[in-house]
Amino acid sequence: MSAAGTLAAREGYDGLSIRGIATAAGCSTGTVTYYFASKGDVVAALAEEIFDVADIWPQRAKASPEIDQVIAHMLRTAMTLEGRAWSIWFHLLVHAARNPKLSGLIRRRFEHFRTALAEAMRLGQVNGRIRVDVEPDLLADQITAMADGWMMMAPIESKRFASARRDALVATVLTMIKR
Numbered sequence: 001m002s003a004a005g006t007l008a009a010r011e012g013y014d015g016l017s018i019r020g021i022a023t024a025a026g027c028s029t030g031t032v033t034y035y036f037a038s039k040g041d042v043v044a045a046l047a048e049e050i051f052d053v054a055d056i057w058p059q060r061a062k063a064s065p066e067i068d069q070v071i072a073h074m075l076r077t078a079m080t081l082e083g084r085a086w087s088i089w090f091h092l093l094v095h096a097a098r099n100p101k102l103s104g105l106i107r108r109r110f111e112h113f114r115t116a117l118a119e120a121m122r123l124g125q126v127n128g129r130i131r132v133d134v135e136p137d138l139l140a141d142q143i144t145a146m147a148d149g150w151m152m153m154a155p156i157e158s159k160r161f162a163s164a165r166r167d168a169l170v171a172t173v174l175t176m177i178k179r
Helices: 002-015 018-025 029-035 039-054 056-063 067-080 083-096 100-126 136-153 163-177
Strands: none
Touching: 002 018, 002 039, 002 083, 018 029, 018 039, 039 056, 039 083, 039 100, 056 067, 056 100, 067 100, 067 136, 067 163, 083 100, 083 136, 100 136, 136 163
């Protein structure tokens, strides 16, 4: 997976191949195909891995009485995502527009993430930390939209997303969601 991720980040989806992964991993193509029958399987595994990491955030938010601080940390992380993870994610998204199987996987996992985040927002409302005049699923959609936009632009506009501005953006979101 490490070699596949490195190659996907550097070469994009179109440059990803079983042979290239094997070369990057220092093994045979047979070894790679033992674990992954096709390039599509490798790509799906990369997407699943990214979502597995992302799914930590709603779980932490649901478990924490200070949900707003967990959300703040999630947003800061989104704005500082760079390099390999950032590149892999955007290569996969571009390809998903042409690949119904990958698109379905991303849609399913993103829906799971948003649902878990909405549940965290609902629990935050019950606990008196999150505003109650907005439905929790709308709050989750707004938070994910902001995080996705910031994640997309922060590596490109690094001066605009300098530390002080990131803190101000996060503080603004917390003001919008806090009770």
